[in-house]
Amino acid sequence: MTEHAIVVENLTKRFGKGEQAVLAVDNLSLQVRAGEVFGLLGPNGAGKTTTIRMLSALIAPTSGRAVVAGHEIGKEDMDVRRKVGILTETPGMYDQLSAERNLAFFAALYDVADIPGQVEKYLRMLGLWARRGDEVGEFSKGMRQKLAIARALLHEPPVLYLDEPTSGLDPEAARLVREFIAELRQQGRTIIMCTHNLDEADRLCDRVGVFKARLLALDTPANLRGQLFGRMVVFHLAQAEPRLAEAVSGFDFVQKAELIDQKLVVTLDDPEAHNPAIIRRLVEAGAELRFVGEVRRSLEDVYLHLMDKEEGNHG
């Protein structure tokens, strides 16, 4: 496999024609490294599922090009399908067949050599072996989701698409799925994950793309936070005085310093390098420091900021 498991160039998808046409994906370009967990974040209707479907060779792009696991979509669709595993938004299992029969059917479609072995491996791995003979219609949502994950992995695909992998799961089941995704990353699989759970994306994804028909931002969660909000350090003081903020503002590297309650909040690029200088100056100015910590902006803040900006651009 090449260094990039997925290469997307100017991928565009329009549904319909003429004035009725809907632009679902607009000129998307990105590369996903082999072994990377990549999060695709965006509101409902942003085109995430359409993108996944194009990258699974399920639907054809209107224009642009994409290479998945070394195979170009539109030209080597069967090869693409063999190399990817997909967890669809809804698990989609045959309710009247047993868990084992469901998996065996898909394993046969994917030409899995050792069907009983692979089925047993993933049923055991996801804790469903004891229920293998039960009809899937009797399964809880969490069990069905786990079964759908097992189905996506039966043929050991190097590339995995997970569309809302923990949607609707109880916290325990969601944690199990997240741990499983982390384990898959350890195995070196490339994963594209669509999720509305931004905390989950923050924890699991190496990089995220914020998407609304077009790519609004693309980087690691930490870099996105830094780019949009800078880094903020909070100094808890015994007594907050305006002169302390003024003293710190004198540094070139400080972008902003403000007092909030008994705290001094300083925005700067590189806290690790500059915190000692700030602390020294505060102590010299007579401040009594009680605690120093970083204000961590969540990925949700990043996401909402980008979406507001996007709406502002179009509104």
Add this chain to the structure above:
Amino acid sequence: MDKVWVMVRKEWAEVFKNRFVFFSVAFMPLLFIAIPLGVLYSMRGASPEQALGLSEIPPEFMALCGDLAGADCAQFFLVSQFLMLFLLMPVIIPVTIASYSIVGEKRTRTLEPLLAAPISTLQLLAGKALGAALPAVFVTWGAYIVFVIGAVWITGSSVIAAQLLKPLWLLAIAVVGPLLSVAAVSLAVMVSSRVNDPRVAEQISALVMLPVLGLFMGQTFGLIQVDQSVVVWLALVLVLVDAALLTLAIQLFQRETILTRWK
């Protein structure tokens, strides 16, 4: 071909767990065998004049009787009225199966993972079609064999058996029946792509029964006589109809269309 059979086996495992489908496939042949055999049984020992007025046998049918004497000709006439029943079976059964199997994929949302698998549209469609058509064809053939044995046993006449094994019946059961099944499945596939309720799909697809019912009624009222040439023409027309319906069904059964329109 392996993947087609993988599909067929999955279809059978799934569809026959549906009680309504299983009931349709099992009950209909029993009914369609019981009706003609019941009629034959009730007329056992009656003279042709008692069984039905000779004037009720159309003159055109007399030619089909060949060397059969009056009583045998009357019985053969009665039995022949039921030929069309055996052509309804390969229409109704696959429509029931295909409607439930395809709409079922929509309902359980299994279409997307299925279409994401490395199986061609043709393999998928062939698996669905064979899964619906084969049970109908085999059940029709089985019902026909039981009917022939039953008719001989009830009438005690090997002459009837000889008539029932003539090319007219064999062509109808062995060729026209499967061709009707293909037409029914193709229509069911097309209709299923536009509706979400299997019962609606089934009812609309059952329209393919109308020509067969028309022949049945026409024959019953003496308007037409279904002889060998009618069956041959029917087979030829069905070949063309099947080709057209199959082409259309395959064209409609595109992955993107299915994913974006099958809701």
